[in-house]
Amino acid sequence: DAGVIQSPRHEVTEMGQEVTLRCKPISGHNSLFWYRQTMMRGLELLIYFNNNVPIDDSGMPEDRFSAKMPNASFSTLKIQPSEPRDSAVYFCASSNQETQYFGPGTRLLVL
Amino acid sequence: AQSVTQLGSHVSVSEGALVLLRCNYSSSVPPYLFWYVQYPNQGLQLLLKYTSAATLVKGINGFEAEFKKSETSFHLTKPSAHMSDAAEYFCAVSDHNAGNMLTFGGGTRLMVKP
Numbered sequence: 001d002a003g004v005i006q007s008p009r010h011e012v013t014e015m016g017q018e019v020t021l022r023c024k025p026i027s028g029h030n031s032l033f034w035y036r037q038t039m040m041r042g043l044e045l046l047i048y049f050n051n052n053v054p055i056d057d058s059g060m061p062e063d064r065f066s067a068k069m070p071n072a073s074f075s076t077l078k079i080q081p082s083e084p085r086d087s088a089v090y091f092c093a094s095s096n097q098e099t100q101y102f103g104p105g106t107r108l109l110v111l
Numbered sequence: 112a113q114s115v116t117q118l119g120s121h122v123s124v125s126e127g128a129l130v131l132l133r134c135n136y137s138s139s140v141p142p143y144l145f146w147y148v149q150y151p152n153q154g155l156q157l158l159l160k161y162t163s164a165a166t167l168v169k170g171i172n173g174f175e176a177e178f179k180k181s182e183t184s185f186h187l188t189k190p191s192a193h194m195s196d197a198a199e200y201f202c203a204v205s206d207h208n209a210g211n212m213l214t215f216g217g218g219t220r221l222m223v224k225p
Contacts, residue, residue: 004154031211043201043215056212091154095211098143098162102154 004103006092012109018080021106024073025094033100034067034077035091043091049075082110113138113204117216125224130174130189132219134202137183143205144185145213146176150198158200161185172196197223 005024013019025032033048047057049069057067064083069075079086087110093100118133136142143162147155159170166178172195176187185202202216 033212042217045212048212093155097211098205099145099157099160100211100213101157102147104154107152 004092004094004101006090006103006106008106009104010107010109012111013082014111015083016081017110018078019082019086019108019110021077021090021092021108023075023077023092023103025075025092026096026101027073029094029096029101030072031095031097031100032069032075033093033095034075035093036088037091037105038088046077082108084110086110113142113206113214115202115204115214115216117200117202117219119219120217121220121222123222123224124192126194127191130187130192130196130221132187132200132202132221134176134185134187134216135183136185136202136204138204138206140206144176144178145203145205146170146174146185146187147201147203148172148198149201149218155201158187192221192223194223194225197221 007022031050034046036044046059047067052069067077089105089107091102091105093102114137116135145160146158148158149155158174159168161168161178169175174189176185199218199220201218203213205213
């Protein structure tokens with residue numbers, strides 16, 4: 001298995017631009033999680049899906065952030081408009097009801 | 112509510128010395144407990160997990176952890192540190208009654224001196 005796949009691995013954009021991060025979970029996993037990691041706040045859970053349905057989005061910082069999971073093999077996290085304080089590493093993880101497996105992350109820099 | 116406390120944000124050991132990374136948790140239900148390792152510029156990799164079977168759990172790279180219910184602890188150990196063990200380590204507790212959400216500790220950065 002290829003594991004959790006995230007793209008792009010690195011993204012540099014200017015303030016105000018739209019950013020879309022993509023995630024392909026491990027086949028057969030029915031839960032998907034989006035995290036953000038920064039030096040100041042560590043690992044934060046943004047949102048998680050179960051069977052493609054958003055269950056808890058209380059960690060999404062603002063309305064500028066949105067996430068979708070149109071099918072079992074694909075999810076997106078969108079930031080519109082982006083701000084410099086959104087600079088972080090964004091991780092996607094998928095779960096088989098017991099263990100979460102993490103992707104390599106997307107390193108986002110908003111100038 | 113669940114919480115995880117990792118004592119010591121930075122731990123430094125000499126190569127060949129014992130590694131001990133501390134983790135205490137609180138949980139209102141029997142917990143599932145995890146240790147993840149994060150190498151620089153990489154994602155989190157599962158080291159080992161406790162899911163109510165044997166209390167002494169062996170993981171990858173020679174690490175092990177022991178679940179002690181009376182102490183609400185799940186400390187990570189390795190008998191002999193290697194330079195390649197330098198990384199950040201995260202302890203996490205799962206609420207399997209709430210969609211398997213993980214609550215992470217703040218992480219411990221392990222440094223290994225030659």
